[in-house]
Amino acid sequence: MTANVGTTDRVIRAVLGLVLLVLPFVNVWSGFENVYLTYSSVIVGIVLLATAIAGTCPLYSVLGLSTNGRT
Template identity: 50%
Template structure:
């Protein structure tokens, strides 16, 4: 599998992943006390961090999108 996620995309995904994990586990907001929102945000946050780390987005592969200049 080739990489298809560029630098700016990776930084935004990592930031979103960290924010979602923070909201899910440490924010204390009433919305995130519900299990659906809490664990949903955690799962999406983990996926965002994984795609950022691996430089690979499965949806980008399906649709043929590449945000990196070198690949």
């Protein structure tokens, strides 16, 4: 896969991913009724971090988008 995520996009994804991973551990969404929100936050956080580290986004590839200036 070719890199289709630019530097600014990668930084934003990494920061947002880390925030979403930390929120459940600081009990922002506590209680059984918010268990889906907690799991969703962790999953989205992992995906954002993975795409930031890899430098490629599968959704961008499908849509033909790129924030990388070197394409």
